[in-house]
Amino acid sequence: MLATFSLAGTARAELPAPADFSVSYYVTDESGEFVRPMVERDFRYATNRARCECGQRIGVQIQAKDGAEFDSSTRIQAFLGTKCATAESSPPGQFLPCGVLADALVATFVQGVMGAFHPAFLASGVDPASPSRDVAGADTILGSACSDKVAGQTSLWLCDPAANGTANCQPDEFFYGPDGALSQLSGVPSILYDFQPPLMEVKELTVEPADGGVVLRWELPSSGDIQGFRVLCEEAATGASPGLDFPTPELGEVPGTDHYFTAGNLCGAQPFSTVKTAPADVTDPDTCGNGVLEAGEACDDGDDNGPEGLCDESCELRVSPSLHALDWDHVCSDHITFRGTDVAIHGLENGKAYNFVLVSYDMAGNPRVHDKVVTATPDGSLPSPDGGLEGISGEGCACAAGESGGAGVLALSLAALLGLARRRRR
Template structure:
């Protein structure tokens, strides 16, 4: 973690920060504080400060399911006009100001990061929190609201269709005579005009896959490879595609080497992320959540894998899907889990209408799956598996493109068509992100 100042000496703080005495001062200004966010590793240790791409495209469902914590440091700036004896509370969540004072409302109360004297913030407050706190408030049954508390219970975990943008929230609970923080006592948060003028960093999060899917996926065999083609949706928030493949007879990966994204690297939006690929079955941290309701419990097709089922892809179950009508697998478990070992292509931009896959063995049948993902890396699997058998009697694929394991866009639109599609897609994305 970054260095935290040593315990303060009261006289030294008086020389640095203005002191309001016994009279209640006005609320602090957002510009009085510096808030920094950090990318953490498997142990929750700070690796590097977040940069703009982290703020806007890193917090996906997989990072939430793996519990890759968000590091944070809050520091009062030198010269800040603070009443050092006043209390300051800091929260993590969505619409914290409204939730804090509502007995019954749309939002649950936010997780608590700190409840301390302003003098403590002069030293610096450092911590970390599970990404689920950004999207979900604390369940009323929870015995604590502490973001670091093992017993804190959230209203939801990471499997809801959550997306939004928020930041740290700070308030002065003693600014008026009402107990606790009231909306007018919040001075730092994403909804504050003063906060926005102070360029407060906000965190975008998105735990849901692309809203729309491609159609009419087909595959054509060639010499040592195949070509896949599909039709694009008219709009949506697809950032790109990857093709996954396996040997149909064994479920083995063809061994085409496409590097996996590193846990702490700056996101490029050229990869998809799953919990299985990111942390396996060993999450970095966990958080408790109230039990989620299951629609049609015990019924194949409800989208939840239950006792006796190998898979359940909901509406995508079927004779051509990865999971059949009886919730049995039609592909290997690792391909169904989108294991990165099965990736057979580079990143394909959202305007791509096809891909050429090289480096396959003639005479061997392969299954192919198309995965789309949004700018955050949340994947959506096209619910149709296609199969083909390369053969030396067929022409080469991709218009003579070379390179073992290469995947090249085939049939990309050119000229005004690409621009038109891009604008429509961006408009759809903007509508979703509001």
């Protein structure tokens, strides 16, 4: 049912109340089509870095409610971003101008405004040099996108740009948004976005061989932001996945449980939508270890580069490209709770060396790989992996374990990696 209005004919009405508008958000598919309304778990956990890098758009519908009173000439502007009320009235600085979703007369909002936007608009403002601020515009340039240092929450912002007689939206003309400084904002839903991997780091990762598997152990600090762990593995000599069957997370799955998400696993080399961003400043270009993959480098994990890491001091891979990319085909453990400090891995071939890495992830499903590769060779003369967890691996049992970072990984070309089929079990 369409909203109906009593239009003021002589004097301009005061700012609308947030309750005069209904704002609904939707989960979308690869094409940006609305699939279902967002629920609490979507608002809290779904907007992670992988979905931002894949450009899985967020749908929104703005509907003026029955009984609201507006002047027929009222024009409403809808923005997406952080601190939009502040950014609109200040020179570009800490908060860049927000993206514009709609700019229309009340009559348009009576009919309802629908759109979909790239998740990056929640966290990043529009570059001052951008020729457009339209969230659907191909020439809109953001200040940044999907940065792994960004987390926060925000929502749609609405303003009446002519309420105080001054051109453009001023802070006192915003009537809907997540900012507590705005009046009467109870009930405004906010979307939490989290592009950061876990901040907490595990320590002392070790591996012991067993019959048809291995046992991994690690130490945890007393507190942190880890939701769980997975172990990934590969054949040390070839880089091949051992082929253990752990279904890949689906696009519509909500994190906060037992998965991590990467863009490679969700959308492969073909994002669903993209945004333009201003060139990033690199303070030390063409330097191995700066965390930026540059010409001539097979990898660059920044501070995690090292002789035991997935990427060495010369920015050469010590594991296969697919394992380095945390491809879900390499998963060889089920979900391990955030309190876990050990795990038994089954289904491996005795006499064959395997590399193992430990991946932690937060409630949003953002992964962080531990910066140490460990290697071991399952041995049929040893106890089972479950026996190792019971503490029966005695003196001499660890002597069959390989040194950290085993040798002989397969040097797959980038083209070959991109050609790998992305598994989607439905």
